[in-house]
Amino acid sequence: MSAARAVALTVLVAFWACRDALTPTQPGPRNGANGVIPGQYIVVFRDSVADPVGLAQSLVNAQGGTLLHSYTRALKGFAARLPDAAVAALRQDALIAYVEPDREDSVPRTRLMGASSDLQRLGPMGVVEPDRAVSMSVTQQMDANGDPWGLDRIDQRALPLSGTYTYTSTGAGVHVYIMDSGIWTAHPDFEHRADIVYDYAGGTGQDCYGHGTLVAGIVGAATYGVAKGVFLHGVRVWSADCRGTFTTSDIIAGIDWVTANHQSPAVANVLMQSEPSTALATAIQRLWASGVFVATAAGNDNADACQLAPGQAPFAVAASTKSDAKGAFSNWGQCVKIYAPGELIQSTWLNGQTSIETGTSFAAPHVAGVAALYKATFGDASSDVVANWILNNATAGVITGNRPGTPNLLLYSPAGPVPPPPPGNLKVTTSTSGSNLPTSGYTVTVDGTTSQAIGINDSVTFTGLSGNSSHSVVLSGVPGNCTVSGGNSQTVTVPSGGTATAPFAVSCTTPNTPPTVDAGPNASVVLGLGYTESATFSDPDNDGPWSYTIAWGDGSSSTGSASSQGTIIAMHDYLLLGSYTITVTVVDSRGASGSASKVLTVMM
Numbered sequence: 001m002s003a004a005r006a007v008a009l010t011v012l013v014a015f016w017a018c019r020d021a022l023t024p025t026q027p028g029p030r031n032g033a034n035g036v037i038p039g040q041y042i043v044v045f046r047d048s049v050a051d052p053v054g055l056a057q058s059l060v061n062a063q064g065g066t067l068l069h070s071y072t073r074a075l076k077g078f079a080a081r082l083p084d085a086a087v088a089a090l091r092q093d094a095l096i097a098y099v100e101p102d103r104e105d106s107v108p109r110t111r112l113m114g115a116s117s118d119l120q121r122l123g124p125m126g127v128v129e130p131d132r133a134v135s136m137s138v139t140q141q142m143d144a145n146g147d148p149w150g151l152d153r154i155d156q157r158a159l160p161l162s163g164t165y166t167y168t169s170t171g172a173g174v175h176v177y178i179m180d181s182g183i184w185t186a187h188p189d190f191e192h193r194a195d196i197v198y199d200y201a202g203g204t205g206q207d208c209y210g211h212g213t214l215v216a217g218i219v220g221a222a223t224y225g226v227a228k229g230v231f232l233h234g235v236r237v238w239s240a241d242c243r244g245t246f247t248t249s250d251i252i253a254g255i256d257w258v259t260a261n262h263q264s265p266a267v268a269n270v271l272m273q274s275e276p277s278t279a280l281a282t283a284i285q286r287l288w289a290s291g292v293f294v295a296t297a298a299g300n301d302n303a304d305a306c307q308l309a310p311g312q313a314p315f316a317v318a319a320s321t322k323s324d325a326k327g328a329f330s331n332w333g334q335c336v337k338i339y340a341p342g343e344l345i346q347s348t349w350l351n352g353q354t355s356i357e358t359g360t361s362f363a364a365p366h367v368a369g370v371a372a373l374y375k376a377t378f379g380d381a382s383s384d385v386v387a388n389w390i391l392n393n394a395t396a397g398v399i400t401g402n403r404p405g406t407p408n409l410l411l412y413s414p415a416g417p418v419p420p421p422p423p424g425n426l427k428v429t430t431s432t433s434g435s436n437l438p439t440s441g442y443t444v445t446v447d448g449t450t451s452q453a454i455g456i457n458d459s460v461t462f463t464g465l466s467g468n469s470s471h472s473v474v475l476s477g478v479p480g481n482c483t484v485s486g487g488n489s490q491t492v493t494v495p496s497g498g499t500a501t502a503p504f505a506v507s508c509t510t511p512n513t514p515p516t517v518d519a520g521p522n523a524s525v526v527l528g529l530g531y532t533e534s535a536t537f538s539d540p541d542n543d544g545p546w547s548y549t550i551a552w553g554d555g556s557s558s559t560g561s562a563s564s565q566g567t568i569i570a571m572h573d574y575l576l577l578g579s580y581t582i583t584v585t586v587v588d589s590r591g592a593s594g595s596a597s598k599v600l601t602v603m604m
């Protein structure tokens with residue numbers, strides 16, 4: 001794996017995803033290829049591939065490349081250094097869905113404030129030691145500067161800040177995977193709850209850059225964290241060189257590992273790159289679908305996140321300031337889900353220190369922390385349920401400077417347990433048109449588990465479905481002569497306390513009975529006289545006009561068409577004595593065919 005690190009970079013992309021500055025600069029000029037690493041690729045197999053590891057190794061060996069990572073769970077595929085000719089060949093391979101260039105990006109080290117050696121502040125900061133097994137209300141006082149202000153902000157609806165953070169859960173028992181630059185796990189504020197589970201470069205996974213340690217602290221450090229009792233698992237996907245560089249293929253390797261190996265209940269915070277990547281987006285979606293809630297930064301370009309990789313992620317988080325303004329640097333747009341504090345955020349740093357940093361990288365872990373509180377309080381749940389709970393609880397309309405189209409929602413962590421939204425109902429309707437309609441109706445199944453019978457022009461209602469959540473609806477039992485408009489599967493969001501409707505429109509046609517052909521009895525003819533074939537055909541559903549072919553058995557044939565059922569007559573001259581099989585084939589206007597044969601003897 002570490003061979004990847006030997007790649008010489010011509011230009012380092014000025015990269016924004018986690019640019020940590022109070023007034024972040026605009027993204028630097030990317031090189032012409034948007035950070036593309038020459039000769040390095042992400043190859044994604046089709047899902048039908050059974051042995052992605054073996055296939056990756058054999059393909060790379062055959063092409064004379066160097067395998068960097070094999071992917072098995074979040075993707076099936078691999079990353080490798082490959083000759084150009086090999087890439088062209090792989091793109092023609094039926095087992096390969098697509099090939100992407102690998103990219104390198106970096107997080108510039110533009111820290112605002114020097115890390116202060118303020119361990120002495122950790123103890124007497126006013127943290128009431130919580131009882132982590134019992135749901136009770138605990139209140140933390142902020143320090144003299146009001147830090148960490150992000151925690152102060154998310155437990156109240158409106159400004160001014162109260163100077164306290166009150167919580168009823170610590171997230172104990174929840175596993176949070178920090179896919180970042182590693183974690184400096186010995187920091188006392190982690191209270192031995194932090195470990196390293198993966199390092200893309202085969203190293204110790206200990207953070208030597210600071211970014212991941214700061215992010216981990218916002219999720220779960222005792223003083224600086226939202227969820228003060230979680231397990232923090234370091235998944236180092238970048239900056240083994242301590243210089244803040246990373247590649248798409250390494251991030252996917254970390255996501256693949258967590259998808260396969262996470263302990264539940266689980267939450268993840270994933271570093272994001274700028275350039276969109278289908279492979280990265282697919283991997284994050286699979287991680288999300290595996291039950292791991294995934295928070296990602298919206299990015300620091302002051303740009304539409306929908307145009308960039310963060311907008312491809314399921315839960316992109318924008319940054320707000322201490323005065324509830326949109327962070328000037330923060331990305332925006334309809335692909336952003338929520339705001340969270342992301343400017344001048346104090347948290348854990350290397351060597352037991354703390355630092356204060358700015359960027360959407362530090363907004364996202366506030367969300368990851370709240371997701372962990374949900375799972376500790378209500379139990380594990382699908383990522384969509386957790387996402388909807390966070391969005392339902394968010395404080396609406398307080399962010400100033402919000403860009404149109406961006407949800408004006410600020411992260412809120414309820415001081416008391418707020419249960420999941422009330423259930424809702426789903427009404428499924430069918431309408432069936434056309435001919436030869438089914439007589440026995442269909443079956444409708446919700447979320448793959450609950451089924452009801454439904455007529456062809458009917459409705460049924462499913463009650464008690466989780467509210468403000470999406471549900472899958474599948475109509476089955478539709479006969480082959482009918483089609484469902486838009487397909488037989490839908491995804492429908494059920495409102496809390498309300499009813500959603502899923503309509504299915506079915507149209508049917510009469511099945512096509514193929515023509516029946518009668519070529520007549522075997523016959524004989526004298527050489528040189530010419531033979532007249534007289535065949536008959538019928539087609540019960542009268543799908544005219546019909547085309548016909550008569551194969552004379554000597555290599556020649558005659559064709560024609562008929563506008564009505566009945567008799568086909570054609571004449572043929574045979575040149576040699578012998579026995580010939582004549583085959584008459586009739587095709588109706590809807591493509592069904594029938595045929596019949598006879599034997600003709602040509603004699604003296």
Ligand SMILES: [Ca+2]
Pocket residue numbers: 151152153154155156161162163164165166
């Ligand atoms: Ca507060």
Ligand SMILES: [Ca+2]
Pocket residue numbers: 512513514515539540541542543588590592
């Ligand atoms: Ca027919």
